Amino acid sequence: MSNVKIVALGGVREFGKNMYVVEVDDVIFILDAGLKYPETEMLGVDFVIPDMSYLVENADRVAGVFLTHGHPDAIGALPYLLSEMAVPVFGSQLTVELAKIRIKEVDGSKKFDDFHIVDESTEIDFGAAVISFFSTTHTIPESLGIVVGTENGNVVYTGDFKFDPAVGEGYKTNISRLAEIGTQGVLALLSDSANGLTNLQSASESEISDKIFDTISDWDGRVIIASVAGNLARIQQVIDSAIKLGRYVAFTGQDLDLIVKTASDLGKLRIDDDKMIIDPKDINKYEDKELLILETGRMGEPLKTLTDMATGRHRFVKIKEGDLVYTVTSPTISYETKVAKTENIVYRAGGIMKMLSSDLRVSGHANSRDLQFLLDILKPKNLMPIQGEYRELQTHAEHAMEVGMLPENIFLAKRGEVITFNAEGNFEPNGVVSAENVMIDGSGVGDIGNIVLRDRKVLSEEGIFIAVITISKHEKKIISKTKVHTRGFVYVKNSRNLMKEAAIKVDEKVKAYLAGDNFDWAEIKSEIRDTLGKFLYDQTKRRPVVLPVVMEVRQNDFRQKRHVKPKKKVEKVEKTEKID
Template sequence: MSNVKIAALGGVREFGKNMYVVEVDDVIFVMDAGLKYPETEMLGVDFVIPDMSYLLENADRVAGVFVTHGHPDSIGALPYLLSEVEVPVFGSQLTVELAKINVKNFDGSKKFDDFHVVDETTEIDFGTAVISFFSTTHTIPESLGVVVGTPDGNVVYTGDFKFDPAVGKGYKTNISRLAEIGTQGVLALMSDSANALSSIQSASESEVSDKIFDTIADWEGRVIIASAAGNLARIQQVIDSAIKVGRHVAFTGHDMDRIVKTASDLGKLRIDDDKMIIRPEEIKNFEDHELLILETGRMGEPLKSLGDMAKGRHRTVKIKDGDLVYTVTSPTVSYETIVAKTENIVYRAGGIMKMLSSDLKVSGHANSRDLQFMMDILQPKNLVPIQGEYRELQAHAELAMEVGMLPENIFLSKRGEVITFDANGNLEPAGVIAAENVMIDGSGVGDIGNIVLRDRKILSEDGIFIAVITISKHDKKIISKTKVHTRGFVYVKNSRDLMKESALKVDEKVKEYLAGDSFDWAEIKSEIRDTLGKFLYDQTKRRPVVLPVVMEVRQNDFRQKRHFKNKKKVEK
C-alpha cells in the first residue's frame, strides 16, 4: 500500500482558514490556503492564517496548491505562502483570476505568476498521484472539489458545497461525475461540515432572488446592501433586482470594482444595463429612491464598513434617516455579537437594518441531508469531517454512522494531527505537525501572540499604569523620586492620594532593593511590578498593565551635574 497521509493546518474545530495537506509517498498536495476573520477577543487582529512552517520546511516536496473557490477562506492566505515559497497554484478560471488580485495586492507575492486553470475534465499526473476535479454548487461560480487519485483509492476533498438543482450555469454540481469518482473507490472523504447541524432545506436561489427583489422594490429611501464580496450569486441577484426597479448601483467595497470587472469579463457576472452602475462619488447626484449602494467591506467582510457608515467614518457613505441596510449574506456564529452591535448603531444613525437570513434559511454549505447524499454517492471507506466547529464535525460523524459507516472509520482531527492508513485501508493516527494560529495585524505577520493579545485585553479593560524612577546604580541611591502616570485606569483628579501612595511604594521598594548586595535590571523592574500590581489591586480590585521605567544616571554624568551645581553656588 502507498504511504498516504492527511493533515489539517486549519479549518477543523473552527470556521474558515481552510488548509489541508494530502501526502502520497513523498509528494505533498495542498488543498486551499484560506484565512479566517478574528474572534472578538483577538483585539486589533485583522485576520488569521494557518501556520505554514511545515510547508516551508518541505517546500521541495510540495507539488502545488489546489484552490477550490474564490472566497477568502480558500484563497486569502495564498499571498503569505507564495511570498515564502514558489509553488504552482491550480484552480478554475474565475478562482485563479480572483487569486491573482489577492496575490498581487501583497508586496511579497506581487511578482508570482505560476497559475494554472483547470476544470472538471482536467487530470494531472504527478507520478505518485493523479489529481482531478469535480464541479460543486456554492455561492460563487466555478467552485471545484479535488480528487487525489492514489493506487489504493481516491482521497476526495469537497471544498465548500451544497446541492441545489435550481441554480444557474456555472453553479451546478455534476452528479454523474461524483458517481464516477465513487465507482473508482474512495479511500477517504474530506467533507465540508459547516452546516451539518441543520436539517432544514436551504431556500433555493430563485426564492432568494424573489425575496431580494420584493425588499428593494418596497423601499422608498436609499437601500444599502451588505454582502460578502465573493458571494457572486448574491451580488448578481442584487444587481438584477436594482436594475428591474430602476435603481442605480454604486459599489463601495474595497476591491469590489476589480472583482466585478473580473467576473464580468469572464462572463460570470451579467450586468444588463451598464448605465445603471455609477461611481461612489456620483451618489450625491441622485435622489434617495434612485440609489442602491452595495458594500462588501475589506477582505469581503462588510459589517465593519456598515459600522463606519453609521458613525460617519466611511469614506463615501453616511447612514441617515430613511436608509434601509439589508444584509444578504449569513454571518457566522462568531459574528453574532458584532451583528447585534452593528444593528444597534445603524438604528441610532436613523437607518433600518434587515437580514435576509431572518426571512429565509440561506447557506452556501451542505445541510445534513446533503452530506448524507454525498456519502451515498461516493461510498467512502473513511470519513474526515472538516471545515467547522467541533460540534459540527461531531454532527457530521453522527450522520455518517446513520448511513452505515463504522465509528473506527471516522476521524475527528485536530489542527496539525496527521492521519494515515494501515494495510487494510483503515485510519490511524501518525503524529502531529505545527499548526498554530498566525495572526496578521497590519503589516505584521505572526508577531502577535497570546501574550500580546492578553496585554491588549488587559489594556482594554483596566488600562495602564506607568512608574518612572531615576537611580544611580554606582552609588546605590535614588536620584529622582518616582513619578507615576496612568491611562484608562482611574480618573487622576479624583485619585491623587492613590497616585501619591503608589509613588511612595515604588520609592520604598527601590530603596530596599538598592540596599541589597546584588543588582539586576530585570529583577528590580519585576520587584516594582509586583509591588505596584498588588497595591493597586488591593486598592481598586483592578489589574492594569504595570510598566516600570527605571533610568540610570551614570557616575560621570552625575558628578558633572553635581560639579555644575557647586560651581553656580560659588559664583553667587
C-alpha cells in the first residue's frame, strides 16, 4: 500500500490561486501553479500567489508540475515556482505555449525550457505513481483533468470544468474516459466548486455565440468588447461575429496579441479573414460602424482598462457618445462593486454598457447538477471540494451527500492542511505546512505583508503628516524649529493654526527630551510620533501616518577657512589701426 498525502497550497476557501500537492510515498506531484487577483483591501498589490516554501524545501522530491489549462489561475504562479526550482512541466500544447509566455515575464525563469506536451492518451510512470489525463470542457481549448494513479486507487483532479455537449472541437469532455477512470477505482476526487451554488443550467456555447452576434448586429456605432484574455472560446465568438458583420477588429489588450497569435499559430483560434484585423493605431481611419475593439486589459482583467477608456487615459481609445461597451465575461462576486462603478463611468463618458451575463447565465464551471453527474460517473471513495469560497465548498459537500456520499468521506480542507489516508482509505488530517498568501507588487515577491497593507490603507484613508526638526545633540538644543507638511490629511490653507500648533507641540516635546540625561534616536522619534498622533486626533478625530524626521548638526573641530573669490584677470590689449 502506498503512503498518500494531499495538501492544498491554494485554491480552497478562495477563488483562484490553484496549487495542489499529491505525495505518493516520497514523490511529490504538483497540480497547477496559479495566481489570484487581489482583493479590494490589498492596495497596490498586482496579484497573489501561493506560498511555495514547502515545495522549495523538498525540491529534490518533486517529480514535476502538471497543468490543467492556460488560464492565470492555473499557470500564473509558474514563473515564480520555476525561479526557485527547475522541475519538469507537463501540459497540453496550448497550455505549455501560454506558460512559456508567462515565464518570460520573470527574470528568474526566462531560461527555463523543460516542458513536456501531453494529452489524454499520455501515461507517465514515475514508479510511485502513474500520471494520466482526461479532456475537459472549459473556456479555453485543450483543458485537461489529471489522474494520479496509486496502489490505493486514483487521485483525480478536475481542474476547471463543465459539461456542454454543444462545444466545438478541442473543448469536448471525454465521458467514456471518465467512466474508465471510475471503473479503475477513485480514492479521492479534487473537484471544481466555483459554480456549485446553483443548479441552473448555464447557456451553451452555441447560445452565447448567437447572443453576441445579435447584440453586435443591432448596434450602429463602435462596439468595445471587454473579455478575459484567456477566454479563447469567447474571443473566437467575438471575432467570428465581427467578421460576419463586416467589422474590423482591433486588439488593445496588453496580453491579447501574444495569446491570439499563439493560439492562432497552433490552430486553436481561427481567423477567417486576416485583413479584418487592424492595428489599434489605425482606429481613427475607419467609421464607427465598421469597428469592433477587443479589450482584455492588463493580466487579462479588462475593467480597469475600461475606466481608462472612459476617462481619456487609454492610449488608443476614448469612449464617446454612441459607443457600446459589451462585457462578455462573468465577473466574480468580489468584482460586482467594481463593475457597477465602471458602468457608471462609461455612461458619464457617453457610452452604453451591456453585459452578456444580464441576458444569459454564463459560466465556465460546473453547476451543482454537473458536479453530481461527475460523482455518479467516478464514484469516488472520498471528496475534497476545491476552487471556491467556503460557502461554495460547503454547498458542493451537501450536493455530494444528496447522491449518497457519507459526511466522513468529504473533507473541506484549509490551505496548508495535510490530508493523509488511513488503512481504510479514509481522509485523516495530519498537520499543516506553510501556505500564506505571497503578494506580488511590481518586481517584489513576498515583500508586502499585513503591516505594509495596513499602512497603505491608513495612507489612503487618513493621509500623512510629516514633522522635520534639526537639533544639536552635543549642545542639547534645537537648531532649526519644526516645519510640518501634510498630504491627504487636511487642506493646509484652511488649517494654518492646526499646523502651527502641531509644530509648537513638537518643539516643546523635543526641548523637554533634550533636557534629559539620555538620548536615543528611536526614542525621540517615538516621543514626537506619540505627541503628534494624540494632538491631531484630539483636533480632527483622524489618525494620519505620522512621520518624524530628526536631523542633527555636528560641530567641526577645525576652523572654517574663508574662501576669497579671485579677481578676474583682464589682459591688456593694445589698440591698432586698421589699414585699408
